[in-house]
Amino acid sequence: MKPLFQLTRSSMVWLLISILLVTIPFVSVLPGWLYLLAFLTVGWRLMVHSGRWNFPHWSVRFGLLLAVVVGLLIELRSGSVMAVTVGLLVSAFLLKLTEMYHRRDALVVLYVAFLLTACSFLFHQSIPMALYALLCLIVVTACLNTVYRSQQNSDIWRPLKHAFTLYMQALPIMLVLFLIFPRIGPLWQVDMNTGQSFTGLSDSMSPGDVSQLTRSAEVAFRARFEGPSPSENQRYWRGLTYDRFDGRRWTRSDQKMTTLPDPEISISGQAYRYQIVMEATGQPWRYGLDIPTDYPANIRRIPDLTIVGNTPLMQRAQYQLVSQSGLVREQLTGDRHAQYLQLPPQSNEQARQLALKWKAESAGTKNYTDRLMAFFASDFRYTLKPPKLLTADPVDQFLFQTRRGFCGHFSSAAVFMLRAAGIPARVVGGYLGGELNPLDDTFTIRQYEAHAWLEYWDIQDLSWHRLDPTSVVAPMRLEQSAEQLFRSEPSFLADALMMRNGFLSGSVLKQLRLRYEAMNYGWHRWVLNFHQQQSGVLQQLLGDISVVKILLLILVPGSLVLLLVAASLLLRQGPRKDPLLKALERLDKRLEPAGLERLRGETVTQFAMRLSNSFPPLAHEFRELARCYELICYAESIDPDLEQRFNTLIRLCCKVTLKPVNRNRDNIGVDGIR
Structure with missing residues (x-):
């Protein structure tokens, strides 16, 4: 017979299944060469188990370890600490297979599997991920059970049944602990940059950058209004502003500008109260409708009227805002006035001359902007695939040659023309529109709804005015969703073929998708951000919260579970038969x-x-x-x-x-x- 410490065949089968399941969530995070290591180690272990090969020599194992260390050090230079840490765990996970023979070796692998299951929530937080993590825990626990089973007990499915029973027995206690235990901060801080690439607006913009976002259907954020919501053509979701132009790209001012005190402003227009659940961007700014006037303590509004958090957003966040739409009255200081007139010297001379000519012929700022919008409405075309601007004067090439572009092209050229005429202006990047889910009255704003417009300052009324050239070039963009307008464009949703081909837009499938998104939104609000409502839930459940009630809430469900387990043990008649x-x-x-x-x-x-x-x-x-x-x-x-x-x-x-x-x-x- 095999020694008692040697792994059985059923243990090996469950062990390989456990390794496969716990590593699947990290497929998009791990470097590609780790897949080769997984193929090598798992394949070698299967050959050893079948008796065809021997365990690798210690020199081979040492060589693999050295290669993994070097590879992870290289990844550390370009990736995140968290992604490399997970890569180290997975590498150790796989290398242990090349020497795993005893039960204690399997225990080390299974303990790492439990840790990796918990780490998967650093990269994915959703209902499917929670269910998948539960499946991983059940399978790993089943594998742990098989490690200590006798070799004659070869029923491969019985450990899975036992593991499922254990987790179902623990479920009531888990729910109680989830309700009453407060969420506390970590005892230490780590780099939570998971290394995932973020899709969305960046802190610089060239005219064609925004159109690239129309390839993606990823969610940027979700919003839910407490009361009336603005119409489609008024849902301008402000993200960040660009005020420096080098001739090709627009960028934000130096960070020292954000330390200035908030200017004294007054806003006229209707106020909207709403809640946003924003996806991770890796950037500090937050999205809000028009001009946020009321915001949480961990968010501040900077002088360009955008809102930023204290730290970059590395995981999904929820926050409450109150915004107003309309004119923003502000007295510009000399430095800020010059900031919004900055242009590179001696470039795009043809556009400059035209701007000065119009300025001389205009009665005021309003008359000038009307002439500018009429110019865009004359012979320009709105498209996702404009010609590349290759000359040293891209604004001149766009205005007088190609005349085809996306919102970034029009807003960039318009701000240049305004500044050339001595009118302070800035480019605003954000999103326009949003899909309404009638099941929960939530607006979902996706990457393909990215948009760019501009704001100019009128010296006559000392106010900022929103101007969107898209409204005259392609007015349907403000009345229809981006999905309806760009469906005929070949590049639209090129990275989301299921949405592109209408697979998720059919009547039945769309209803299923909307129902899932509504359920997922509720998950994000009540589970991932549960600590914000925890005290309210306890008060509804217990009334006046006291130590005695908290102890009873813990002890009563726990006692019931223990009584059920004890009863099931007592009802068993005699020892288990062979x-x-x-x-x-x-x-x-x-x-x-x-x-x-x-x-x-x-x-x-x-x-x-x-x-x-x-x-x-x-x-x-x-x-x-x-x-x-x-x-x-x-x-x-x-x-x-x-x-x-x-x-x-x-x-x-x-x-x-x-x-x-x-x-x-x-x-x-x-x-x-x-």
Whole structure:
């Protein structure tokens, strides 16, 4: 027989399944060369288990370890600490397979598997991920159970059943602890940059950057209004502003500008109260409708009227805002006035001359902007695939040659023309529109709804005015969703083919998608951000919160679970029987009416020989039954298929047709086989 410390075949099967399941969530995070390591180590371990290969020499294992260390150090230079840390765990996970022989080796792998399951929530937080993590925990626990099972107990599915039962018993206590235990901060801080690439607006913009976002259907954020919501053409979601132009790219001012005190402003227009659940961007800014006037303490509004958090947003966040739309009255200081007039010297001369000509012919700022919008409405085309601006004067090339572009092209050229005429202006990046989910009245704003517009400052009323050239070039963009407007564009949703081909837009599938998104939004609000509502939930559940009520809330469900477990143990009659003996008992019960059951002290071989004489058509099956029993119980090497063969023979032998007779064994009648 195999030594007790050696892993059984069922243990190895469950171990490989556990490794596969816990590493799947990190496929998009781990470097590609780790897949080669996984293929090598798992394949080698399977060959060792089948007896075809030996374990690798220590020098081979040391070489693999050295290669992994060097690879992770290289990844550390370009990736995040968290992604490399997970890569280290997965590497150790895989390398352990090349030397795993004893039970204690399997325990190390399984403990790391539990840790990796918890780490998966650093990269994915959703309902499917929670269910998948539960599946991983059940499978790893089942594998832990098989490590300490006897080799003769080869039922491969029983550990899974036991593990599932354990987690179902722990579920009530888990829910109670989730409700009452407060969320506390970590005892230390780590780099939570998971290394995932973020899709969205960046802190610099060239005219064609925004159109690239229309390839993606990823969610940027979700918003839910408490009361009336603005119309489609008024849902301008402000992200950040660009005020410095180098001739090709727009960038934000130096960070020192954000330390200036908030300017004294007044806003006229309707106020909206709403809640936003924003996806991770890796950037400090937050999205809000128009001009946020009321915001949480961990968010501040900077002088360009955008809102930023204290730290970059590395995970999904929820916050409440109040915004107003309309004119923003502000007295610009000399420095800020010059900031919004900055242009590179001696570039785009043709556009400059046209701006100065219009300025001289205009009665005021409003008259100038009307002429600018009429110019865009004359002979320009709105497209996702504009020609590349290759000359040293890209604004001149766009305004007087190509005349085809996306919102970034129009807003960039318009701000240049305003500044060239001495009118302070800035580019604003954000999103326009949003898909309403009627199931929960939530607006989902996706990357393909990214938009750029501009704001200019009028010296006559000392106010900022929003100006969107898209409204005259492609007015349907403000009235329709981006999905409706750009469906005919080849590059639209090129990275989301299911949305592009309408697979998720059909009547039935769309309803399913909206229902899932509504459920997922509720998950984000009530689970991931539960600590914000925890005290309110406890007050609704307990009334006045006290120590006694909290203790009762813990002890009562825990006591009920323990009582149920104790009752199930007490109701068990005697020790668990061997599965082989239970199978023989089924045969005994079948033969009992004819008085042919197994006698006290009769061996299985003697029992089978007696039955062979009584049932000649099944003589071979009875003898084979005895042989399988002896091999399973006494052979040094066990064929795992023998137990299945034994159970098959038991079922076959139980199909005999008996004629109940007198218990006198000399008068037994047998009709034959059914």
